[in-house]
Amino acid sequence: xxxxxxxxxxxxDRRDERGRSTSAxxxxxxxxxxxxxxxxxxxxxxxxxVATGYYFSELTGQVSSSTLTLRAxxxxxxxxxxxxxxxxxxxxxxxxxxxxxAGGQIGIDExxxxxxxxxxxxxxxxxxxxNLEGFSGLSVYNTGTSQAAAAxxxxxxxxxxxxxxxxxxxxxxxxTSTDAELTLILNRISDDLEDDGRLAxxxxxxxxxxxxxxxxxxxxxxxxxxxxxxxxxxxxxxxDISVFLNLCAGTFDCPWRSAAPMPQETESHATxxxxxxxxxxxGNTSADDHCAGGPCIPFDNSYQDAFEYDPxxxxxxxxxxxxxxxxxxxxxxxxxxIYVVAEWAVxxxxxxxSNRLFAxxxxxxxxxxxxxxxxxxxxxxxxxxxxKLYVIGGSGRPDNGPPSNDFMETRELKAAVEIYDPDSDSWxxxxxxxxxxxxxxxxxxxxxxxxxxxxVGATWEPSITAYDVAADQWSVKSPLxxxxxxxxxxxxxxDAYLIGGQDxxxxxxxxSDRVDAYDPLVETWATATRLPTARYSAGTEVVGSEVFxxxxxxxxxxxxxxxxxxxxxxxxxxxxx
Numbered sequence: 001x002x003x004x005x006x007x008x009x010x011x012x013d014r015r016d017e018r019g020r021s022t023s024a025x026x027x028x029x030x031x032x033x034x035x036x037x038x039x040x041x042x043x044x045x046x047x048x049x050v051a052t053g054y055y056f057s058e059l060t061g062q063v064s065s066s067t068l069t070l071r072a073x074x075x076x077x078x079x080x081x082x083x084x085x086x087x088x089x090x091x092x093x094x095x096x097x098x099x100x101x102a103g104g105q106i107g108i109d110e111x112x113x114x115x116x117x118x119x120x121x122x123x124x125x126x127x128x129x130x131n132l133e134g135f136s137g138l139s140v141y142n143t144g145t146s147q148a149a150a151a152x153x154x155x156x157x158x159x160x161x162x163x164x165x166x167x168x169x170x171x172x173x174x175x176t177s178t179d180a181e182l183t184l185i186l187n188r189i190s191d192d193l194e195d196d197g198r199l200a201x202x203x204x205x206x207x208x209x210x211x212x213x214x215x216x217x218x219x220x221x222x223x224x225x226x227x228x229x230x231x232x233x234x235x236x237x238x239x240d241i242s243v244f245l246n247l248c249a250g251t252f253d254c255p256w257r258s259a260a261p262m263p264q265e266t267e268s269h270a271t272x273x274x275x276x277x278x279x280x281x282x283g284n285t286s287a288d289d290h291c292a293g294g295p296c297i298p299f300d301n302s303y304q305d306a307f308e309y310d311p312x313x314x315x316x317x318x319x320x321x322x323x324x325x326x327x328x329x330x331x332x333x334x335x336x337x338i339y340v341v342a343e344w345a346v347x348x349x350x351x352x353x354s355n356r357l358f359a360x361x362x363x364x365x366x367x368x369x370x371x372x373x374x375x376x377x378x379x380x381x382x383x384x385x386x387x388k389l390y391v392i393g394g395s396g397r398p399d400n401g402p403p404s405n406d407f408m409e410t411r412e413l414k415a416a417v418e419i420y421d422p423d424s425d426s427w428x429x430x431x432x433x434x435x436x437x438x439x440x441x442x443x444x445x446x447x448x449x450x451x452x453x454x455x456v457g458a459t460w461e462p463s464i465t466a467y468d469v470a471a472d473q474w475s476v477k478s479p480l481x482x483x484x485x486x487x488x489x490x491x492x493x494x495d496a497y498l499i500g501g502q503d504x505x506x507x508x509x510x511x512s513d514r515v516d517a518y519d520p521l522v523e524t525w526a527t528a529t530r531l532p533t534a535r536y537s538a539g540t541e542v543v544g545s546e547v548f549x550x551x552x553x554x555x556x557x558x559x560x561x562x563x564x565x566x567x568x569x570x571x572x573x574x575x576x577x
Contacts, residue, residue: 118197270331332384488540
């Protein structure tokens with residue numbers, strides 16, 4: 001008999017027909033890196049397998065630092081070649097099966113079947129299936145050909161990773177270890193089910209569903225494949241858990257929805273909100289590939305495009321074009337005016353750094369040029385706080401002048417903080433940044449501007465600095481936990497939400513679908529959800545309780561027009577760390 005995928009040793013305890021323990025015990029040891037073990041018996045009857053050891057986390061790809069004990073109740077006979085697995089599902093119903101047997105009203109087959117059905121029903125709101133059979137025949141690998149078993153294996157893998165993610169959440173919340181929280185919740189749910197087959201732990205299923213919605217099926221599958229290859233060079237098939245682990249898992253309200261796509265595929269555009277409507281300006285479109293396949297042609301007028309989006313009507317409409325085409329730019333609303341800060345301007349068949357500033361009146365649909373910035377720079381970030389604009393970071397010439405035609409010209413990071421006052425149409429300077437960087441992410445929180453990450457030379461630094469605009473002071477915060485660049489950021493409910501981005505920790509600089517929440521008061525992070533369409537350099541804005549993610553780049557050759565909307569009210573208070 002074989003059991004379990006991740007334990008060091010196992011014990012089979014003989015039980016009588018009422019589930020009571022006897023003195024007979026069968027011992028076993030682990031056989032391979034995925035935790036298989038076996039033992040043999042010629043005496044048919046009831047056996048409780050107890051498996052204890054270190055376990056492999058499908059979520060992290062690491063072996064645990066503490067041991068875990070799982071159990072399974074099995075009916076065995078004296079036939080050769082019997083197999084069974086000890087897993088989370090057999091463990092959760094173990095005590096319920098024993099309780100049913102102790103009543104003396106039903107046999108072992110009926111008791112196991114009833115307990116299995118009750119568990120599926122108890123978790124239906126998180127993992128909606130109608131029927132699963134044979135928990136002891138399920139593994140996180142598809143080692144057989146049965147479709148029923150494959151469906152059960154998929155369910156088991158989703159349930160297992162969901163419990164681990166839930167335990168991570170509680171460990172961060174209470175300052176404990178994930179291993180300890182995992183043991184605690186498994187035993188608590190087992191106790192809940194023991195009496196009547198129902199869950200009694202308040203809010204558990206909703207929190208568990210949130211955990212499922214934050215998981216990445218691709219990461220989990222890759223971790224399991226790497227684990228199996230140690231003893232199975234040809235590899236083992238991993239169940240497709242995307243049917244369960246998706247952004248709308250379970251039966252609760254889904255926090256994401258799709259909205260009308262942008263009028264054109266765009267990235268590195270500027271966005272701003274005025275009177276409940278979202279405005280989009282400039283950015284790179286497919287016209288950016290103007291040199292592909294032949295001589296360069298002048299850029300088209302898409303860099304001057306401006307659009308208004310009405311979230312209530314779910315409708316886009318064009319607005320007056322920007323006076324100058326811009327491929328990189330920022331936009332911020334101050335009062336009834338949207339200020340557009342140029343980074344790169346388009347002129348015929350070339351682009352270059354620009355220091356121009358424009359004011360857009362969304363009611364009159366009219367543009368006015370304002371006083372240009374003192375410093376030419378690109379890769380900067382900007383924010384509007386207390387009625388003024390702040391431009392921070394980036395790089396440019398040492399003399400702060402416009403770029404030349406010399407591609408080898410000296411560039412330096414800019415520590416200067418430029419401040420624009422709309423009332424006087426003038427620029428001044430704030431206290432310089434202590435750690436200037438290029439292509440950072442920025443968010444305004446509680447009167448301070450947070451600059452998150454950025455390039456310093458050829459190195460991406462995970463630093464976080466905060467600029468208190470009222471005090472004109474900088475402070476250094478705990479660094480970012482991830483290496484993800486070119487993220488969108490919005491502020492809501494006192495937290496910053498960093499969205500998507502380019503994952504620099506992967507060898508190919510892959511896309512990130514993470515939506516991470518940052519609490520500035522305690523400097524902690526949590527993954528609130530995942531972005532349905534992974535991308536970077538997208539536009540991000542908040543209207544009411546909803547976050548709009550607009551366009552962005554999906555690869556070196558693909559820009560998207562997708563608009564997706566996250567309802568923060570449907571996330572609740574149980575973001576996932």
